[in-house]
Amino acid sequence: MRPLRYSINVTLDGCVHHQAGLPPDPESMAFWTAEMERVDALLYGRVTYGMMESAWRRPANGVWPAWMEEWEIPFAEAIDPTRKYVVSATLPAPDWNAELLGGDLGAAVRRLKEEPGHGLVGGVRLPLALADLGLIDEFQFVVHPVIVGHGPALLAGLRESTRLELVERRDFRSGAVASLYRRAG
Numbered sequence: 001m002r003p004l005r006y007s008i009n010v011t012l013d014g015c016v017h018h019q020a021g022l023p024p025d026p027e028s029m030a031f032w033t034a035e036m037e038r039v040d041a042l043l044y045g046r047v048t049y050g051m052m053e054s055a056w057r058r059p060a061n062g063v064w065p066a067w068m069e070e071w072e073i074p075f076a077e078a079i080d081p082t083r084k085y086v087v088s089a090t091l092p093a094p095d096w097n098a099e100l101l102g103g104d105l106g107a108a109v110r111r112l113k114e115e116p117g118h119g120l121v122g123g124v125r126l127p128l129a130l131a132d133l134g135l136i137d138e139f140q141f142v143v144h145p146v147i148v149g150h151g152p153a154l155l156a157g158l159r160e161s162t163r164l165e166l167v168e169r170r171d172f173r174s175g176a177v178a179s180l181y182r183r184a185g
Helices: 026-038 046-056 070-079 105-113 125-132
Strands: 004-011 041-045 083-087 098-101 119-121 138-144 164-171 177-183
Touching: 004 105, 004 125, 026 070, 026 138, 041 046, 041 105, 041 125, 046 070, 046 083, 083 105, 098 105, 105 125, 119 125
Parallel strands: 004 119, 004 138, 041 083, 041 119, 083 098
Antiparallel strands: 138 177, 164 177
């Protein structure tokens, strides 16, 4: 069975927008690279898939862009070949080692979870829908010492509270804290 983990960077005030002032650093990128190397499938909505593809897909010429720091390349090399599933009714045909998940979201994700391996879901709206369906097994948040006061909030609109138990915690030199939780009980 493939457990599904929701992993995301978040500010102290719960903002999960990628432009919320959460610049990567070598330590956090090494953390996310290790996370990427342990999964065999990624699950994204259309917006997150497009954002990740535009940043981390290997260019056709095989050379990583000049904006990419040396310490970001291992992450790019880990995410690029990973299998991706995209939930979208408007994306015609994803081609970054990806396929569309169609039909009933709950049934499609349950089928994915029946396969062996480890899955990771990212984004804002899709994880909320999956959490409402009770399909996320683990929640991993890297909380950064930044308050932004605006933007999409972590799991805003969740229909029912979800009890979690802390499984693991890691402190970063930057002051960020990575916490992994599983559903309690």
